[in-house]
Amino acid sequence: MQVIERPQTLVDQVIAALRKEIAEGRFAPASRLPAEQELARTLGCSRPVIREAVSQLKADGILVTTKGVGAHVAANPAGSVLRLPRGDASAKDLAQLFELRFWMETAAAEAAALRRKTADLARMRDALTRMERHAGDYPAASKADVDFHAAIAGSTQNAYLVAFSGFIEGQLLKAREMGWQNSARLAGGPRPAQQEHLRLFDAIRAKDPEGARQAAAAHLLASGRRMGLDVQKLERFGPAAGR
Numbered sequence: 705m706q707v708i709e710r711p712q713t714l715v716d717q718v719i720a721a722l723r724k725e726i727a728e729g730r731f732a733p734a735s736r737l738p739a740e741q742e743l744a745r746t747l748g749c750s751r752p753v754i755r756e757a758v759s760q761l762k763a764d765g766i767l768v769t770t771k772g773v774g775a776h777v778a779a780n781p782a783g784s785v786l787r788l789p790r791g792d793a794s795a796k797d798l799a800q801l802f803e804l805r806f807w808m809e810t811a812a813a814e815a816a817a818l819r820r821k822t823a824d825l826a827r828m829r830d831a832l833t834r835m836e837r838h839a840g841d842y843p844a845a846s847k848a849d850v851d852f853h854a855a856i857a858g859s860t861q862n863a864y865l866v867a868f869s870g871f872i873e874g875q876l877l878k879a880r881e882m883g884w885q886n887s888a889r890l891a892g893g894p895r896p897a898q899q900e901h902l903r904l905f906d907a908i909r910a911k912d913p914e915g916a917r918q919a920a921a922a923h924l925l926a927s928g929r930r931m932g933l934d935v936q937k938l939e940r941f942g943p944a945a946g947r
Contacts, residue, residue, distance in 0.1 A: 714749055718757040721747060726766065726781045736776040737767070799933050805872050806924050806938050809853065812869065813904060813920035816859035817913040827855035828905050835898060852901060856920075859908065900926055918943035 725731050737743065737758075744751045758775050761767040769775045816824070831852035838844035850873050857869035900923035907915035922943045928935035 714753050715756050715760070718747055718749060718753055719760060722757060722761060723766070726777055731777050731781075733777050733779050733781050736774060739774060798931075801872065802924075802928055802931070802933055802935075803938065806921070806928075806941075808865070808869060808872065809856070809924060810917050810920045810941075812857050812860050812865060813908065813916040814913040815862070816856045817908045817911050817916040819861050820859035820908055820911075821861075824855055824859040825905075825909055827858065828852055828908070831855060832898070832901055832905060835901065839898070849897075849901075852905075856904075856908065896926065897923075897930070 722731075722737075731737060738746070740751050740754050740758075743754045747754070758767055758769065762769055762775070766778055766781050767775045768778050831848045834848035835845055835852065838848060853873065854866070854870060857866045860866070900919070904916060904919040904923055907919045921938075921941060925935050925938060925942050928938070
């Protein structure tokens with residue numbers, strides 16, 4: 705096992721090292737981990753760091769600890785909690801999160817057009833109204849924006865997609881506010897974004913899955929540009945490309 709250098713986030717490094725050992729099969733499901741002292745010596749860190757790393761892996765469902773026995777790998781070492789990689793909020797991290805959002809929301813829009821209910825449409829209308837009303841209030845406008853996309857996710861009637869979508873939206877909230885601020889400096893202000901939302905809403909209301917997918921793709925590409933992201937790699941999947 706490779707000795708860990710002492711970075712700023714040593715616990716994260718230990719967690720990554722243990723995850724790698726488990727993923728590569730060196731610690732098999734249900735097998736016992738080496739003792740805390742041995743891990744600390746092998747990884748070149750303190751026992752409290754090992755203890756904290758094991759505690760997080762236990763919370764994530766990857767390890768199981770038994771009093772008097774120690775820690776062993778769970779029967780399902782994939783775990784039960786999702787944690788995104790801890791990036792440094794760089795342009796690369798933001799671009800990768802946005803790409804994930806693109807794939808998820810274009811598919812969600814398509815499903816929403818097939819499954820949406822009257823109450824879902826009412827939630828979307830309410831969010832659109834608030835976006836229009838608070839166009840100059842960036843935090844309020846971005847919150848209404850989040851609510852609009854949450855309503856679309858809810859229209860899929862898939863609780864897992866709703867939960868994951870909410871998690872991703874939380875990661876991108878600050879970037880969304882930046883997008884609204886950037887819109888104010890562009891010709892037309894926030895009007896283009898609102899029109900994109902309306903086209904998406906109309907396609908979902910009309911139960912047009914292909915139209916909804918294309919409207920979502922067009923909106924997300926434009927939104928990415930307003931955030932200052934490079935969306936060139938995603939443009940081939942935009943509305944002009946079709947299926």
